Amino acid sequence: xxxxxxxxxxxxxxxxxxxxxxxxxxxxxxxxxxxxxxxxxxxxxxxxxxxxxxxxxxxxxxxxxxxxxxxxxxxxxxxxxxxxxxxxxxxxxxxxxxxxxxxxxxxxxxxxxxxxxxxxxxxxxxxxxxxxxxxxxxxxxxxxxxxxxxxxxxxxxxxxxxxxxxxxxxxxx
Amino acid sequence: xxxxxxxxxxxxxxxxxxxxxxxxxxxxxxxxxxxxxxxxxxxxxxxxxxxxxxxxxxxxxxxxxxxxxxxxxxxxxxxxxxxxxxxxxxxxxxxxxxxxxxxxxxxxxxxxxxxxxxxxxxxxxxxxxxxxxxxxxxxxxxxxxxxxxxxxxxxxxxxxxxxxxxxxxxxxxxxxxxxxxx
Numbered sequence: 592x593x594x595x596x597x598x599x600x601x602x603x604x605x606x607x608x609x610x611x612x613x614x615x616x617x618x619x620x621x622x623x624x625x626x627x628x629x630x631x632x633x634x635x636x637x638x639x640x641x642x643x644x645x646x647x648x649x650x651x652x653x654x655x656x657x658x659x660x661x662x663x664x665x666x667x668x669x670x671x672x673x674x675x676x677x678x679x680x681x682x683x684x685x686x687x688x689x690x691x692x693x694x695x696x697x698x699x700x701x702x703x704x705x706x707x708x709x710x711x712x713x714x715x716x717x718x719x720x721x722x723x724x725x726x727x728x729x730x731x732x733x734x735x736x737x738x739x740x741x742x743x744x745x746x747x748x749x750x751x752x753x754x755x756x757x758x759x760x761x762x763x764x
Numbered sequence: 765x766x767x768x769x770x771x772x773x774x775x776x777x778x779x780x781x782x783x784x785x786x787x788x789x790x791x792x793x794x795x796x797x798x799x800x801x802x803x804x805x806x807x808x809x810x811x812x813x814x815x816x817x818x819x820x821x822x823x824x825x826x827x828x829x830x831x832x833x834x835x836x837x838x839x840x841x842x843x844x845x846x847x848x849x850x851x852x853x854x855x856x857x858x859x860x861x862x863x864x865x866x867x868x869x870x871x872x873x874x875x876x877x878x879x880x881x882x883x884x885x886x887x888x889x890x891x892x893x894x895x896x897x898x899x900x901x902x903x904x905x906x907x908x909x910x911x912x913x914x915x916x917x918x919x920x921x922x923x924x925x926x927x928x929x930x931x932x933x934x935x936x937x938x939x940x941x942x943x944x945x946x
Contacts, residue, residue: 653842752778
């Protein structure tokens with residue numbers, strides 16, 4: 592009986608580890624890590640249970656796999672990290688920027704309700720929707736700043752494919 | 765003197781990779797060619813045994829050794845699964861003209877993969893061929909949409925007939941001609 596239980600536990604452990612393997616490729620960042628990674632990189636924002644995020648997740652993982660598969664060919668291409676906006680500590684930046692209220696200037700995104708461009712600290716980001724993609728990297732003055740890249744499945748797909756010089760065809764499901 | 769080794773440099777899209785088949789694809793190949801839903805549109809009988817998949821992959825490997833890349837695997841990069849094949853018809857080989865063929869495992873239908881792979885493959889073929897033909901049987905209308913989405917144009921005068929599982933089927937053909945550079 593005991594032996595049987597050990598076998599089952601071992602099997603479950605191996606199975607669970609195997610299942611988690613793919614997820615590990617995408618590193619989740621905490622808010623205070625958003626601006627502290629090396630080089631220029633993408634940050635992908637998602638939430639648990641967000642249908643668009645579920646749809647784009649294989650694309651994000653595929654992107655990482657492509658970078659890893661041929662480091663020489665894709666040298667200098669941006670790594671991608673993730674931030675889960677469902678996590679309590681991260682929720683505060685999941686908010687809508689309104690120019691009429693804050694009067695900082697024009698926001699970004701299709702509805703201009705993101706505030707990302709030029710931001711240098713995570714606490715000042717306004718991420719209005721998921722899935723969405725920003726990039727972080729040094730500007731001409733070597734300040735590490737954020738830049739809005741894309742929101743939604745199609746736009747993120749196009750942006751990542753374009754970044755790797757891959758065909759842009761067929762983003763649709 | 766060593767023999768020349770022929771290789772095919774894989775073609776990538778963001779989700780897929782078109783690459784040479786490997787021995788490890790045997791299970792996926794069997795899954796594809798033993799599925800009656802997939803096979804209803806193909807002019808060969810469904811595989812009954814895994815051995816048939818092994819032999820088919822051996823034949824493909826032999827072709828590769830001779831520099832013939834008629835059949836290539838389509839891999840989902842994220843899962844590393846072989847999801848189907850894409851390639852050229854062995855029957856249609858005229859100077860500057862080729863015919864694309866493809867099939868996908870049922871589990872990977874309706875994900876936009878056929879169009880994504882075809883678009884990338886056609887872009888590659890256009891370096892060699894000025895005319896690319898694609899076709900489908902009447903029942904497989906989805907394949908017609910995929911061809912049109914990738915820039916193929918319906919060409920009824922190229923339509924043919926083919927016997928599939930004992931039934932004569934009308935094959936609807938399409939062509940894509942390389943744009944002349946200015």
